[in-house]
Amino acid sequence: MTAVKAGKATISAKYNKKTYKCRVTVKKCVITECESAFDSVANMKIGWNLGNYMDANGNWVQDNTPEAYMTCWGNPIVDESLFKKLRKMGIGAVRVPVTWVNHFVEDGSIDPTWMARVKEVVDWVLANDMYCIVNVHHDTGAAEDSMDRWLFASEDNFNRNQELFSMLWANIADEFKYYGEKLVFEGFNEMIDEACNWTDCSMAAAQAINEYSKCFVDTVRKSGGYNATRNLICNTYAAANFENALYFYSAPSDSVKDHIIGQIHFYEPYELTMNESGGTTKEFTKEDRDLVDAVIDNAGEAFYTRGDRRTPIPWIIGEFSMANRDNTAERIKWFKRVISDAKKWGATCFIWDNGTPENMGYVDRIGDNDPYLDIIKACVEVAR
Numbered sequence: 001m002t003a004v005k006a007g008k009a010t011i012s013a014k015y016n017k018k019t020y021k022c023r024v025t026v027k028k029c030v031i032t033e034c035e036s037a038f039d040s041v042a043n044m045k046i047g048w049n050l051g052n053y054m055d056a057n058g059n060w061v062q063d064n065t066p067e068a069y070m071t072c073w074g075n076p077i078v079d080e081s082l083f084k085k086l087r088k089m090g091i092g093a094v095r096v097p098v099t100w101v102n103h104f105v106e107d108g109s110i111d112p113t114w115m116a117r118v119k120e121v122v123d124w125v126l127a128n129d130m131y132c133i134v135n136v137h138h139d140t141g142a143a144e145d146s147m148d149r150w151l152f153a154s155e156d157n158f159n160r161n162q163e164l165f166s167m168l169w170a171n172i173a174d175e176f177k178y179y180g181e182k183l184v185f186e187g188f189n190e191m192i193d194e195a196c197n198w199t200d201c202s203m204a205a206a207q208a209i210n211e212y213s214k215c216f217v218d219t220v221r222k223s224g225g226y227n228a229t230r231n232l233i234c235n236t237y238a239a240a241n242f243e244n245a246l247y248f249y250s251a252p253s254d255s256v257k258d259h260i261i262g263q264i265h266f267y268e269p270y271e272l273t274m275n276e277s278g279g280t281t282k283e284f285t286k287e288d289r290d291l292v293d294a295v296i297d298n299a300g301e302a303f304y305t306r307g308d309r310r311t312p313i314p315w316i317i318g319e320f321s322m323a324n325r326d327n328t329a330e331r332i333k334w335f336k337r338v339i340s341d342a343k344k345w346g347a348t349c350f351i352w353d354n355g356t357p358e359n360m361g362y363v364d365r366i367g368d369n370d371p372y373l374d375i376i377k378a379c380v381e382v383a384r
Contacts, residue, residue, distance in 0.1 A: 034181035034229040036258040038346070041314040044131050045092035046339070046383035047350030048363070049319060053078070054118060055097035055137035055189075057147050066117040069102060075355040076366045080124040086363070089373075090380035093131035095318060095350050096121055097189065099138040100168055101148045108167045115175055126182055133233065133318075133350075134176070135186035136168065142196045151212070153193045153205040153237055162215055169219040177225030186233035186263065186318070187216035190240075201237040206248030209237045214252035221255050231259050239265040239318060241295050246302035253308045262303045262315035266338060266349075268295050273322040273334070282327040284334045292337050300345030317342055321352035321360040324372075332378045339382045351379060 011022045035043070056073040070077060086094065096118070103114035118134065125132040140151045150161060169187070176183055191212065192198060193205040213234040220227050234252060236245040241264045251260045267273045269288050272281045299315070307313040320338055322331045339349050354360045357371035364370045 031225060031228070033256075034226060034231060034259065037231045037261045038258065038314045040131070040181070040184065040231045041261060041316055041348050042346060043092070044316070044348040046090065046380055047093035047095055047131070047133075047316070047318075047348060048086060048091045049095045049097060049350055049352045050078075050121070051097060051352055051360075052354040052356075053097075054121065055099045057099040057102060057138040059102070059148050060146055061102070064102075066114050069099075070117070073355075078121075078365050080127070082363075082365050083124045083128045083130070085368070087128040087130055089363075089376055090384075091130060091376075092383075093133065093348070093350065094125045095133040095135070095186075096125070097135055097137035100136060101139045101150055104168075108164055110168070110171045115171075119175065122176070122179070122183065126179070129182075131182045131184060133184045133186050134172065135189055135233075136165075137189045140188050140191040142192065142198075143194065151188060151191055153191050153201070153208040153212075155204060155208055155211075157194070158208050158211050158215075162211075165212065166215055166219045169216055170223060173220045173223035173227050177223050177227050180226060181230065183226075184231045184233060184261070185216075185220060186235070187213055188235065190238045190265065191235070192238045198238055198240070199242060201240075201244050201248065203244075203248055206237050206244065209235070209248075210250050210252065217252045217254055217260070229256050229259055231261055233261045233263050233316070233318070235263045235318070239263055241266060241268070241299050243298070246299060246306075249302070249306055251307045251313050260307065260313055262306055262313050263318045264299055264315065265319040265352075266295070266317045267320065267322075268292060280325070282325045282330055284330045284337070288334070289337055292334070293341055296338070296341040296345070296347075300342075300347070303345075315345070315347050317347060317349040319352040320349055321354075324357065324359055328372065328374060331372075332375055335375060335379050336382045339379060343383065349379075349383070351376070 008025050013020050052073040053070055053075050056069050058072055061068050061072050098118055103111040105111055122132050141149055143149055217232055236249045254260055269291050303315045304312045322334050342349050353362050362372040362375055
């Protein structure tokens, strides 16, 4: 049940011909300013992604129910026990990637059954005293016949979809406007241009990213409640860490100070961490370590001047992970290096977990048979 105003009420329910009553007192909601973006990032410590779950997307999914989408990429339905376990492991924040495109209704609002499932997960995260990030995920990304992408980094796309994008965020913001400061919004995931450029971007494409970020921030702020000062995450082009993506990026001007967070993703070097179509590299070499150091230092220096009026903004690595090639010791070395390097710049890292131990799955989502607990432990220890 949801309270509509402050006051006292009696809730009655009948069960087996008996009436049960519960007296409740609803206190007036006092909105205070959320903690600064710098404090939020620092307090998160180490994060984890509920990947390939609420972000799962396919126009081939036959049963148009939340459960069909949540399981269509092979993951089970989770419950609160997962988040209790994550907290016990030492995880301080959970990023909840969400794809919305298959859940619009005719007036542009969100299917209430889908929103309810998103809210359920958010409530579980927050109830276990972790930060929670909710985003717009596979609504962006490479164009594919099997997936309904609609957000791309171009002026034409922004002009065409600005109204729907704003409506989407107005819906999300209104649903969570009275949730406290530990809920953080991320405008969009890895937005790229229509040509699907992942390794470079034009100034025009980066400008479209900045325009989408400004639209996101303005829309959320207008909704009031805690959203007036909620910390908001604005990504680079493709959430990438290459030079153009970083230096064409500009955090949007905001109606409040110190509540914008930058984000990149980190899968470097590609042959070691990602290349699923033939990568065989297993060892984390000195050359790899030097590359990790250089890329993260470059990002840290860039975000030092990316804020409004060229001021520093805090940032996170919203995804980082390394493909499993039966090389757990080398994976641990890589994870620890990335976290240590990011920590020097005050950045928090979020492990990407797709639920598949053969690839990038680390935590058992419905039991205690956690396949790579040593990796999680190492990440938590270094991040403290």
